[in-house]
Amino acid sequence: MSVTIKDIAKLAGVSHTTVSRALNNSPLIQEDTKERIRVLAEQLDYTPNFNAKSLVLDRSYNLGLFFTTLSKGTSAGFFYEAIRGVNSVIQDRYQLIVKGIDDYTHFQSITRKSFDGMIIVSQSDDDQAFIDHAAAKGIPLAVLNRPVDTQGVLNVLSDEEQGAFLAVSYLIEQGHKRIALIEGRSGFKSAQNRKDGFERAMKHFQMNIPPAYRRPGLYDLESGHSAMQQFLALEEVPTAVFCCNDEMALGAMKAITESGRHVPDDISVVGFDDTVFAAYVTPALTTVRRPIEQISREGALRLLGNIENKRTETEQLLLRTELILRESVRSL
Amino acid sequence: MSVTIKDIAKLAGVSHTTVSRALNNSPLIQEDTKERIRVLAEQLDYTPNFNAKSLVLDRSYNLGLFFTTLSKGTSAGFFYEAIRGVNSVIQDRYQLIVKGIDDYTHFQSITRKSFDGMIIVSQSDDDQAFIDHAAAKGIPLAVLNRPVDTQGVLNVLSDEEQGAFLAVSYLIEQGHKRIALIEGRSGFKSAQNRKDGFERAMKHFQMNIPPAYRRPGLYDLESGHSAMQQFLALEEVPTAVFCCNDEMALGAMKAITESGRHVPDDISVVGFDDTVFAAYVTPALTTVRRPIEQISREGALRLLGNIENKRTETEQLLLRTELILRESVRSL
């Protein structure tokens, strides 16, 4: 068995209470007693039993990081950046538990005891049941990436509707009139927001959108590819395509190239997310940057603030998206 | 405060022991007593306190998933697939704790108490200290992606040296004589293995490798790009480039295109990993597929086996890599 504070107490000739206090640097204990005990602990290679601590302190030292899904529809880059962002602020004070919301059949294991706080990277309105459950349990919460107005819940997101608006406005300003849309995964909030931005821009410039110029997508390469193939089969092929993420944009570019056409000479393409490869495909992809790593860092930071000060601020933080001009759009 | 087994006991008119047994479905308890207690627990919305369970059972219900680094050099796709693979097998029996080894300044918080088992996706020999520590603590271990021969440690990896050998042999068989190498991140085992495979193939076919035909890389887009630029500046530009991962291959392709040349007509490019976008870039990338998700799934599966049967098999599992032929190589 491993060493406990009692073992140290025996060797130091003090009570285990004193050891506990000394190791927690309590001001009640004399400096030299503390030092003696610390040295002893070090020698014995003592490590606190966090389960015991958790039990008595009613803290788990766990932070949950939840995604709508791990198995379908979350892109690798998004996932990676979100974890990095959170991980960069928690250091080793907390353990980061990563999970997909759709991995749970019931939420009963989600309790205050098992999570000191939770960060929910929410991509769908369907996550609301999960969020409500956690909020009802009194778990400090930060919801990222999707607007919520649950009381006491932190909310950090980027203005995707505006980003899409900018991107599509840009296409129009470049003289494009026949602009098609490849939508995001249905049910994902981001898909809705980006579509809204698209529509607002089109409306703003009084352009009409023929039904054939909209195609559903799944946020993956393949669906972008096949949606574009449909556009290419039309009588009047669009001169520009707004894709609701970069992966679909890449799939679309592939379809265009395969048909013997060129980007951007024949058809312009715009993506969304500014994934790491966007600058490196040929032609480099014009896209909308969304500060995912920053969102998750800010969310984590504020959440830790709430946890450690036992506050429950209901802050909402909206970060700006940015249009990144590259080479995949041609001016007509 | 939340309901405990004692609350249930009081209401059911039994001892808390009986409740504990009933809820754990002990054969010692009569069926109808069990049922009564279960119903009561349901009504009260009882959830077990896992900290208390952990303390007495000496299990944490935590599985650690460690990467060499989260902040530098691990590619998003790799990371994503590894987590997915592991997550798909653990269901909700365990919590998955994700961490970078380089996040730790000291390992003392890594104990048997805090992890029922650990999966270490090891990309560097430098991880060995961490592995040794965990092994010494008696934590059931699965090391993925890098060979280790520590006793009692499961080891699952793919034959990357062989994969690189296949890829380079293929280039040679297509008639290429001037073949350059963009290496992986120095210190990463995979970088060494892939380089070894490259060299073995070159040697096998009695080709020589001028020093100018090797460039260090960092596994990212940018380093592939700049390495390729160097090759393009040479008097004798190579006719083919073997890149130690797909991201560098994409960077290299970018540099080639920028120089006014074409892939594969002027220069052939081969990557490694078969990242999700490899099939969608233009031209589609010929590359070596490495079954990351399968590796992590197998690793997790075997680890759970070891944990739950209290075995410590020292199994080593070598999965095959596979050359995926696409369009980025030209036959001379």
Next chain:
DNA sequence: CTGAAAGCGCTAACAG
């Protein structure tokens, strides 16, 4: 400044 005693919620002998 230090110690004795109680208790966090649960499981596991041991008795009946």
Next chain:
DNA sequence: CTGTTAGCGCTTTCAG
């Protein structure tokens, strides 16, 4: 089949 009792390792009153 059920209950009594002890104890996992730690923190926290309360008393000195």
